Amino acid sequence: MVTIIDTGFGERPDFCAAYLLVESGRAALIDCGTLHSVPRMLAALDAAGVARDAVDHLIVTHVHLDHAGGAGALLRELPSARLVVHPRGAPHMVDPARLIASARQVYGDDLFDLAYGGLVPAPAARVVEAADGAVIDLAGRPLLLAHTPGHALHHLSVWDARTRSWFSGDIFGISYREFDVDGRPFAIPTTSPVQFDPAQMKASVQRMLAESPEACFATHYGRVADVARVGAGLIEQVDAMVAIARALDDAPDRHDVLKRELTALYVERARRHGVADAEVQVPALLEMDIELNAQGLAVWLERERRQAPQAV
Template sequence: MGLGDGITIIDTGFGERPAFCAAYLVAEAGRAALIDCGTLHSVPRMLAALDAAGVARDAVDYLIATHVHLDHAGGAGALLRELPAARLVVHPRGAPHMLDPARLIASARQVYGDALFDRAYGGLVPAPAERVLEAADGQVLDLAGRPLLLAHTPGHALHHLSVWDARTRAWFTGDVFGISYREFDVGGRPFAIPTTSPVQFDPGQMKDSVRRLLAAEPEVCYVTHFGAVRDVRRVGLRLVEQVDAMVALAQFLADAPDAHAALKQALTTLYVDRARIHGVGDPEQQVPALLDMDIELNAQGLAAWMERERRQAARGG
């Protein structure tokens, strides 16, 4: 679906529900960049989107991965085979995983289990080293005269970057600006929650990254889950507040008899309350129905962060 100014949103089909996981096409003067690409299963959808937009496969100069989680970059290696002129642009911390995805696959199998991994992701194809560009913080890509600035934005993951399109005053934010499903929109106003996700969530970094995005005074943030988020300052400040609330819950429940289950319930209640304040109808049903997997991953991400904090404290640093 075209969003104007040469930007097209692509539903990658991940998650077995529509409008759940997005990639973006930015076209300028006959050249193009893709931002994220979904999983191995998403490659046919990505190619079909190029065809529908009238973009030749050899006109794609860049495939930019906001980070190397598999719903964002799992199909990158296979997609590069179909895009002869494209370079894979990735955070330096993520590049080794694109060249040799064995550890990434093992980590994902540990989080999701073998059956879900195979059904949802389908595996990874290594990217050729000569076609991988490690993105420096502040680096600018030239897309036929249209500058795309790359900013390191950790918090969701250490290997996360966001893309600034000055033409439209838009950030392509991957997961660092939260998740915002369109089913929660009320009167055109978006509702968003942070996504912590194991294993590299860091609350301080996430809040700093959100503030960095806001400092550019963007008109819109294009999030992976899912689509265009406007009213950006309000949403960003609410995300910062929710990060603090989530951390407080995780710390309070750390010694509960079943800490994981208790934290999942507490996060559900937090998001239900925020959704009700936002004006979402029947949030007690809507939030668990739409955010069940996100709540599970957020609980895991918070727990992983607290364990790192405990280990660091035990080492005295």
């Protein structure tokens, strides 16, 4: 059984998901939202009839706060659970001071408290660093952990052979159900700052497609089928977004123009997908994602410039 849990992030329904997997009375959670999401996570366990001491694993796809901000607090309620996290992310779960400082700098104290509510450190003894290709056991149900960078260096995805599905965090894009047309999903990549890398993102998507999955369970939002088509579209869009960013590298008003060009790209693709009123729906539903994608592309451009060979 796979249960989608709306974590309530952003005060928008069907925006940010966590997942509950149950096998022979034992459970695993994949992602958990923010500190504010903990009551929703516990309520989902209660609704599924899962005792809190029956949760063996809390797996976070990466340590961005909308995915993992509530992990430390949630562990306090789940006495048997271990926190499974990418090795790059594990130190930030044990000592979240840098995560908190960075988020406060970006959002300001008031918005940080409103959106995230703070972070509780995870006990080091209960943190498991997930090696690439490691398998964890859920009552005889193997869950494969794959490092899938591109959105973040500390990103992992979970392959569940039972359902032939990936739990993909943010690496398989953003796919809101409002954009579904006749059951067919529409998705865009998420290139948010600060570790977007186009080559890594495309390689991660291709690695996931190589398993011929029946579905991906994205954090934003829910079950995405027709995976081969969606994955090919994500790769195409990464290339298109990179081309747009490079063409605007020296533009004096780069950020604003980049947002307009990304919006135009997504509107055109949504229109081709069959989304009604795409020119209205895309800016309305993707406003925050377009802003973050533009920021991430700008950070990538600056990093690429720093790494470019210097003329002698």
